[in-house]
Amino acid sequence: GAGVSQTPSNKVTEKGKYVELRCDPISGHTALYWYRQSLGQGPEFLIYFQGTGAADDSGLPNDRFFAVRPEGSVSTLKIQRTERGDSAVYLCASSPGGEPKNIQYFGAGTRLSVL
Amino acid sequence: KQEVTQIPAALSVPEGENLVLNCSFTDSAIYNLQWFRQDPGKGLTSLLLIQSSQREQTSGRLNASLDKSSGRSTLYIAASQPGDSATYLCAAPRKGGTSYGKLTFGQGTILTVHP
Numbered sequence: 001g002a003g004v005s006q007t008p009s010n011k012v013t014e015k016g017k018y019v020e021l022r023c024d025p026i027s028g029h030t031a032l033y034w035y036r037q038s039l040g041q042g043p044e045f046l047i048y049f050q051g052t053g054a055a056d057d058s059g060l061p062n063d064r065f066f067a068v069r070p071e072g073s074v075s076t077l078k079i080q081r082t083e084r085g086d087s088a089v090y091l092c093a094s095s096p097g098g099e100p101k102n103i104q105y106f107g108a109g110t111r112l113s114v115l
Numbered sequence: 116k117q118e119v120t121q122i123p124a125a126l127s128v129p130e131g132e133n134l135v136l137n138c139s140f141t142d143s144a145i146y147n148l149q150w151f152r153q154d155p156g157k158g159l160t161s162l163l164l165i166q167s168s169q170r171e172q173t174s175g176r177l178n179a180s181l182d183k184s185s186g187r188s189t190l191y192i193a194a195s196q197p198g199d200s201a202t203y204l205c206a207a208p209r210k211g212g213t214s215y216g217k218l219t220f221g222q223g224t225i226l227t228v229h230p
Contacts, residue, residue, distance in 0.1 A: 004158070031216060042119070042204050042220030043159070056217060091158060095216060102216065103149070106158035 004107035021077040025094030035091040121221035136190040138205035145207040
């Protein structure tokens, strides 16, 4: 595709439910990042993939959060036993490689609301 | 740990004014400094990327400067237009660590340009 695609654009769920958020990066981009943006704040890093492997998951807040990228392209962020504090916009970005000089291209995000 | 701060948090100006957005960071060991634009309900669009060896970058009416020694960057917008209204975010990937390209963001400056 032309850009980074994230689905769904909006997700409303109840406390305690499981959710999956999907990210389709730009074709050929090996680096993929997940960020979380709370209202009125800048995005905060969650996890970074280089290819299929999670090179850095230090930003995941707890073990309810998990992400995969099994074939080195599409990535899924999974949240178990959702809590109201998980409500935020989840942003995905990709870049040609993991080098800092590369611009990261962001998707429009998934707005998650936990009721 | 890198901390990025943006001042002001919000700015409202009449059309045609020149304006400056400020970004400060605590750790000068950065690869580059990036400025993004975020429209409501949208993802982030990269505006300018200044490499650590550079002092400034220009794109159209936008000019960004970088002073690593003082831990500051400024985004200058000339002849502002209503279409410039958005949230502006600065971010820096820190040198070292396991995650190249992992960005630390400021909280953003909400810019409103009124006709």
